[in-house]
Amino acid sequence: MRxxxxxxxxxxxxxxxxxAGLFSGRGFNIESLNVAPMLDPAYSQMTIVTSGxxxxxxxxxxxxxxxxxxxxxxxxxxxxxFINRELVLIKVTAKxxxxxxxxxxxxxxxxxxxxxxxxxxxxxxxxxQGKVNAIIEMLRPLGIKGIVRTGPVAMSR
Amino acid sequence: xxxxxxxIFVECLKKEGVDTIFGYPGGVVLNIYDxxxxxRDIRHILAKHEQxxxxxxxxxxxxxxxxxxxxxxxxxxxxxxxxxxxxxxxDSIPMVVFTGQVPMSMIGNDAFQxxxxxxxxxxxxxxxYLVSHVSKLASTIKEAFHIATHGRPGPVLxxxxxDVTVNKTEFKYPAKVDLKGFRPTVHGxxxxxxxxxxxxxxxxxxxLFTGGGVLLSGASGELRKLVRKIQAPITSTLMGLGAYPxxxxxxxxxxxxxxxxxxxxxxxxxxxxxxxGARFDDRVTGKIEAFAPKATIVHVDIDPTSIKKNIxxxxxxxxxxxNTLKELNTLLAAERGVKWKQKHKAWWARIGQWQKDRPMxxxxxxxxxxxxxxxxxxxxxxxxxxxxxxxxxxxxxxxxQFYKFxxxxxxxxxxxxxxxxxGFPAAIGAQFACPDKVVFDIAGDGSIQMNIQELAxxxxxxxxxxxxxxxxxxxxxxxxxxQLFYDCRYASTCLTSAPDFVxxxxxxxxxxxxVTKKADVYKAIKKAIAIKNTVILHxxxxxxxxxxxxVPAGASIDEMMxxxxxxxxxxxxxxxxxxxx
Numbered sequence: 001m002r003x004x005x006x007x008x009x010x011x012x013x014x015x016x017x018x019x020a021g022l023f024s025g026r027g028f029n030i031e032s033l034n035v036a037p038m039l040d041p042a043y044s045q046m047t048i049v050t051s052g053x054x055x056x057x058x059x060x061x062x063x064x065x066x067x068x069x070x071x072x073x074x075x076x077x078x079x080x081x082f083i084n085r086e087l088v089l090i091k092v093t094a095k096x097x098x099x100x101x102x103x104x105x106x107x108x109x110x111x112x113x114x115x116x117x118x119x120x121x122x123x124x125x126x127x128x129q130g131k132v133n134a135i136i137e138m139l140r141p142l143g144i145k146g147i148v149r150t151g152p153v154a155m156s157r
Numbered sequence: 158x159x160x161x162x163x164x165i166f167v168e169c170l171k172k173e174g175v176d177t178i179f180g181y182p183g184g185v186v187l188n189i190y191d192x193x194x195x196x197r198d199i200r201h202i203l204a205k206h207e208q209x210x211x212x213x214x215x216x217x218x219x220x221x222x223x224x225x226x227x228x229x230x231x232x233x234x235x236x237x238x239x240x241x242x243x244x245x246x247x248d249s250i251p252m253v254v255f256t257g258q259v260p261m262s263m264i265g266n267d268a269f270q271x272x273x274x275x276x277x278x279x280x281x282x283x284x285x286y287l288v289s290h291v292s293k294l295a296s297t298i299k300e301a302f303h304i305a306t307h308g309r310p311g312p313v314l315x316x317x318x319x320d321v322t323v324n325k326t327e328f329k330y331p332a333k334v335d336l337k338g339f340r341p342t343v344h345g346x347x348x349x350x351x352x353x354x355x356x357x358x359x360x361x362x363x364x365l366f367t368g369g370g371v372l373l374s375g376a377s378g379e380l381r382k383l384v385r386k387i388q389a390p391i392t393s394t395l396m397g398l399g400a401y402p403x404x405x406x407x408x409x410x411x412x413x414x415x416x417x418x419x420x421x422x423x424x425x426x427x428x429x430x431x432x433x434g435a436r437f438d439d440r441v442t443g444k445i446e447a448f449a450p451k452a453t454i455v456h457v458d459i460d461p462t463s464i465k466k467n468i469x470x471x472x473x474x475x476x477x478x479x480n481t482l483k484e485l486n487t488l489l490a491a492e493r494g495v496k497w498k499q500k501h502k503a504w505w506a507r508i509g510q511w512q513k514d515r516p517m518x519x520x521x522x523x524x525x526x527x528x529x530x531x532x533x534x535x536x537x538x539x540x541x542x543x544x545x546x547x548x549x550x551x552x553x554x555x556x557x558q559f560y561k562f563x564x565x566x567x568x569x570x571x572x573x574x575x576x577x578x579x580g581f582p583a584a585i586g587a588q589f590a591c592p593d594k595v596v597f598d599i600a601g602d603g604s605i606q607m608n609i610q611e612l613a614x615x616x617x618x619x620x621x622x623x624x625x626x627x628x629x630x631x632x633x634x635x636x637x638x639x640q641l642f643y644d645c646r647y648a649s650t651c652l653t654s655a656p657d658f659v660x661x662x663x664x665x666x667x668x669x670x671x672v673t674k675k676a677d678v679y680k681a682i683k684k685a686i687a688i689k690n691t692v693i694l695h696x697x698x699x700x701x702x703x704x705x706x707x708v709p710a711g712a713s714i715d716e717m718m719x720x721x722x723x724x725x726x727x728x729x730x731x732x733x734x735x736x737x738x
Contacts, residue, residue, distance in 0.1 A: 010337075010338065013287075014279075014287070017276070017279065018279060021279055021280055025280055058465075059462065059466060062461050062462040063462050065461070066461075066462055068304060068336060068338050068339050069338055070338050071338050
């Protein structure tokens, strides 16, 4: 099952390696990981998306909590309501015949064109993973040159 | 007044009450060694290999209850500590390991004797630090000792770049530690404690199952009180031996792969298991799906990750073992109406039958010394009062089975990691911690060679450590598996090129005694104890003695093999091959 785990850690060197090590040591892949300082810059907030056996993830969650530099662990898959958003940059081919279509799709998803050239638009979109995946599918026939995703950040309601 | 990092290091150790450290010098820790040389409060024991230093500190910690302290240099000095640290980590032993590091400005440049020891030891330490500035040194050391000794204990490593030991700062030792991310729960939830008592009151076939946590938290007294109050049988993991007296009639012996029949069948038939400070290791549970099928399980542990890790738990209690047992004792004292002995009478009758049917025995062949007999004689000669360390393998299991440990901190063994080469340096550490105790390392001819160099350390300090080598010219435990499960193909387990251990002892300035006859075993042990020097007792034992009972890996713990039902016999050709090989 897919898990979105939010972790508050001390903003110090080596902490990311400790957290990542708990996953890699069990042969778990981290699908996405997002980390940045919090309001109080002494701490950082991580949002980790991973999938795996629930029992093992409960264990990982407990192990995370056991790390000295970890202050708080919240596994949103426990049923708690949360908002999750991800930002994606999509570079799409925008030759003459496709330019209008690319803009229309971007409009539907309330995305923004943040860079344009004779051959490409770079579109910025934020949203849940479902929305992001949907716009990617819509743009794919036009020819996607590349995408960069931040991975989701999550916050409880 | 401003002090250098090296001076601060020494001052901090004094503040922590450290009087003995184990180590090995080198380039980047010269400043620290120079300061150590100028003072008298802390003695430094020079090991002959960094692994030996860490195991010695570990043995010191297990025997004394105080954290072990190690000081080594960077690079190979640091990497050599890894096995020792992992050993302590698996067994939750409090320890602070200081490693030298190249100066901050050179880190990451592949400098001479540089190793990323913080990265290397991240998965096998409770926590570790790279001290990047001398101003952080004192608070880091304070935190390290706090973390190592609080909650579930464990090793903490501090990496000290050379410039940090040279640079000066104002020395102030923090009075206390406040770590937001480290606040262990030490008192069990009162509701859960009440539920546990209710289960104890209802149970007809209860069983106490205790582990190393009882020893680490000093809960032995409370445990004895509880067991005697409720008159329930008790079994203990390898790591918990000595918490409850091994010669007490309520004690069933160790369970698991080489456990007693009564202990294993009790686990499988109990209707309630009160597990305290044990983590349900696979060597205890056997096939997990078949483990303790009838039991309600109450699990007390200070580490929440230990609970429900391997087995389902009905009543989880996170808390320190001593506090929790004390609170349980208080609740139980109020239960005046329960006739405990009467309630468990039928249960005891079944257990008594198992004990009668399958007592602990061993093969005692004419003209041979049974290794188990040697352990029994060590027990007899030391009146059960010695500190016993072991290596890993058959020697370890026989020591656990046939020496009845009466006291906490009496049995020192590498249970979790299973480190061959642990026992002898640990015995050295234990002897430093307890100079008046008789100390025995029960060893095999294979494992003793893994840290034999520490003979020089023992002899240098005239330590009366006794090493009992049970020499079968095999890597015995692996050979036993090959005999039982690999059709007697003894691949790379035949040790025919071992040194003459008596001469080896003499070469180091120790005393060597060889024993080849059963009749001489006891006398030799007595003689060794009387010698105020390090002694190797070299016992030539029955080559193919096996550790029995045995639960094959992956089987349920009630599927035990015994000496008379499990052993495959060798063909004469195979036998000849072994003897000549």
